[in-house]
Amino acid sequence: MSSDYGLAGLSEAEFELLADYTFGALEAAEGQRVASLIRRDPRWYEAHTALLAAGDLVTADLRSAPSPAMPADVAARLDAALSPGGPSRSPLDVPPSNVVAFPLQRARRRRIAMLVTGVAAAAVLAVGIPVALDLVHRAGPLTVNGASGDSAGSAPQRGPGLSLGGAPVVLRSGTDYQPTTLAQLGRLQQSAPNPPAAATRAPSPVAGSNQSSDQAKSVPRALADLVDAGQLQACLGAIAQAHPGTPLVVDYAYFRGSPALLVLVSQDGRESVVVVGPSCGKAGADEQYFAPIG
Amino acid sequence: MTSPHADLDDAALLHAHVAGDSRAFGELVRRHRDRLWAVAIRTLGDREEAADAVQDALLSAYRSADRFRGDAAVTTWLHRIVVNACLDRARRSQARPTVPLPEVETVSVRMSRSNTDPDTALAVQAALAQLPTDQRIALVLLDVEGYSVAEIAAMLRVAEGTVKSRCARGRAKLAILLGHLRVPQGTGGNHPGDPDVGSPSSPQRPIQRGGVG
Numbered sequence: 421m422s423s424d425y426g427l428a429g430l431s432e433a434e435f436e437l438l439a440d441y442t443f444g445a446l447e448a449a450e451g452q453r454v455a456s457l458i459r460r461d462p463r464w465y466e467a468h469t470a471l472l473a474a475g476d477l478v479t480a481d482l483r484s485a486p487s488p489a490m491p492a493d494v495a496a497r498l499d500a501a502l503s504p505g506g507p508s509r510s511p512l513d514v515p516p517s518n519v520v521a522f523p524l525q526r527a528r529r530r531r532i533a534m535l536v537t538g539v540a541a542a543a544v545l546a547v548g549i550p551v552a553l554d555l556v557h558r559a560g561p562l563t564v565n566g567a568s569g570d571s572a573g574s575a576p577q578r579g580p581g582l583s584l585g586g587a588p589v590v591l592r593s594g595t596d597y598q599p600t601t602l603a604q605l606g607r608l609q610q611s612a613p614n615p616p617a618a619a620t621r622a623p624s625p626v627a628g629s630n631q632s633s634d635q636a637k638s639v640p641r642a643l644a645d646l647v648d649a650g651q652l653q654a655c656l657g658a659i660a661q662a663h664p665g666t667p668l669v670v671d672y673a674y675f676r677g678s679p680a681l682l683v684l685v686s687q688d689g690r691e692s693v694v695v696v697g698p699s700c701g702k703a704g705a706d707e708q709y710f711a712p713i714g
Numbered sequence: 715m716t717s718p719h720a721d722l723d724d725a726a727l728l729h730a731h732v733a734g735d736s737r738a739f740g741e742l743v744r745r746h747r748d749r750l751w752a753v754a755i756r757t758l759g760d761r762e763e764a765a766d767a768v769q770d771a772l773l774s775a776y777r778s779a780d781r782f783r784g785d786a787a788v789t790t791w792l793h794r795i796v797v798n799a800c801l802d803r804a805r806r807s808q809a810r811p812t813v814p815l816p817e818v819e820t821v822s823v824r825m826s827r828s829n830t831d832p833d834t835a836l837a838v839q840a841a842l843a844q845l846p847t848d849q850r851i852a853l854v855l856l857d858v859e860g861y862s863v864a865e866i867a868a869m870l871r872v873a874e875g876t877v878k879s880r881c882a883r884g885r886a887k888l889a890i891l892l893g894h895l896r897v898p899q900g901t902g903g904n905h906p907g908d909p910d911v912g913s914p915s916s917p918q919r920p921i922q923r924g925g926v927g
Contacts, residue, residue, distance in 0.1 A: 439886035445878035474889035481892060482857040485838045490751035494765045498747065501769060502740045502776060589806065664777060666770060666802050687774070689798040689871055 429463055438464065442471045588667040588683075592639050596674040597682060602693040603713045605669055605684045639672045640679035642698045646672070655701030659683055659694050662705060680708055724788035732780045739776055746789055749859070750796045756854045757800040759843040763807070764800075771799035786868070793859070794869045797851060801870075804847040841891035849884030856881050 430438065440446045441454040457464045490498075595604065645651050656667055665687030673682055675695045683694045695709035719727060719741040730738035747768070754764035775795050782791055842850050855861045855869065856877075863881075867874040889895040 435886065436883050439882045440879050443878070443882035443885060445875065445882040447875070470895055471886060471889065474894035475885050477894040478885050478888045478892060479857050481834060481838050481888075481894075482853065485835045485858070487748065487752045487858075488755055490747050490768075491761070491765075494751070494768070495747060497765070498743060498769055498772065499740065501773065502743060664774065666799070668802065668806060686798075686802045688795065689801060 430467055434464075435467070438467055438471060442468055443475060589669045591669060591671040591673075593671050593673050594640075595671070596677060597680075597695070598676060599709065599711060602682070602695075602711050605671060605682055605693055606691055606713055640674065642679035643672050643681060645698065645702075646681055646700060651701050653701075655681065655696060655705065656683070658701050658705040659685070659696065659707075662707065663687075663692060663694055663710065665692070675708060678708075684713075725784065728779055728782055728788055731776075739779070742788070742792075743772055746792060749789075750792060753793060753796055753854060753859060754800055756839065756842055756858065757797070757847070757851050758803060758807075759839070763803050767799040767803050768796060770802075771796040774799070786865075790861075790865060790869070793855075793861075797855070797869055800851065801847070837892060838888075841888050844891055845884050845887055849880045849887070852877050852880035853884040853888070857885075 437446075437454060441451055441458075446454065454464075458468050459465070595601075597604070639647060646655060652670070656670075659667070663685050665685040667683050668686050668691070669682075669684035671682045671684075674680055675682065679698060681696050681698075681700060683696065685692050685694055690712060692710065692712045694705070694707060697706040697708050699706040719730070719735075719738055722730065722738070722741075724742060724745070727738045727742045731742070750768055750771070751764065754768045755761065758764045758767060771792075772795075775792060782788070786794075842854070845853070851870070852866060855866045856863065861869070863874050863877050866877045870877070886895075
């Protein structure tokens with residue numbers, strides 16, 4: 421929408437203020453100020469009158485719109501998932517991830533929709549459900565640190581993040597998180613750039629390396645096993661046993677100087693960060709740290 | 715032959731599920747899935763996203779049913795979980811390079827009223843899709859699903875004033891998108907001081923609850 425709504429010349433901010441007043445969302449003091457504007461300014465008066473009438477029509481439209489029925493295929497899928505013998509409640513069973521399976525075709529459509537022709541190959545790991553490896557898409561080589569070992573001493577590089585359908589965003593930030601900086605993970609997820617653009621404007625390479633090996637340095641060697649989709653899947657499943665919720669972000673990074681996988685989990689609108697070690701998914705979650713962040 | 719669960723209310727079904735009844739939760743879902751679907755598809759505007767959100771939410775509810783404290787209706791509890799699942803997905807969508815336009819043509823619509831205009835339904839859906847997620851969710855819950863401001867505030871864990879503002883601004887934006895907002899041409903005579911005009915201290919229109927005129 422343009423900044424000028426053309427509604428008697430009100431700006432967007434004025435329009436929103438008027439909307440708050442007209443539909444009863446303003447506190448008394450602010451409401452009196454707007455009421456005064458309406459009395460004194462013909463623009464405000466005309467806009468308020470028009471908005472009052474229009475609001476009734478909008479409400480009528482919303483209430484009269486027919487309620488869409490759940491499509492039969494969605495209902496069937498739901499019935500299957502919830503049928504006897506479906507989801508397990510036993511803590512001993514590995515539960516299906518809260519990132520639910522979606523058809524392979526849709527995953528492929530989303531991957532195609534997100535790739536731009538001519539973009540340099542970005543090493544991206546897409547984590548989807550189920551474990552089927554054909555859901556793991558590698559747009560380019562994803563390697564771990566070379567012979568020089570973990571890159572804890574080199575400048576952390578933020579690899580591109582890519583989210584496919586309902587899968588978590590996967591990052592390789594190389595950030596050395598501390599308990600007081602875990603909230604960054606939530607902000608990283610919100611500011612994840614367009615993967616193709618990110619691939620072409622990668623941060624400055626580590627000194628002495630060439631552009632093509634940047635990606636190779638962004639996953640700590642100790643976390644190499646977790647690059648495998650199946651292992652990561654098992655890890656997320658282990659995390660879900662202790663911390664049910666939807667994984668939003670997975671970041672191959674460090675925690676207090678040690679290689680760690682950080683997982684941003686959301687449940688009922690609240691977010692937490694689970695920090696796990698290299699053995700996650702092999703025998704439990706190898707949980708190192710847990711903190712709610714919102 | 716009637717289902718053995720037919721006579722159980724929602725709370726009883728949930729209790730039966732927690733107690734180990736393998737079919738109780740399915741019955742609960744079948745009762746309410748259309749309404750939960752409506753919230754999801756109107757909120758997300760994307761069929762597959764909505765399907766995933768509803769399934770995510772109901773699996774979460776399936777597993778956490780023993781934590782339901784009965785301080786709200788079961789349907790409110792289910793709606794809360796679905797709404798938050800939709801919010802999670804909408805938040806992820808904001809990080810993607812493209813946001814798909816709502817596939818309104820694929821939405822399965824049941825015409826519950828013989829005089830319902832399908833074009834209006836599509837226009838409403840398309841207009842809702844253009845609202846910010848927070849405003850869209852608040853308006854759908856208030857004006858479409860009929861929840862009160864207090865219930866929505868509890869569901870979204872925000873202040874009631876925040877819900878009111880989101881609904882107010884969303885409704886105003888929809889008024890423009892749906893072509894209902896027209897400002898009368900200023901004639902100089904329509905002025906708060908004009909004796910022909912009604913009281914200048916126009917009362918605030920309260921946020922309307924669903925079903926209340």
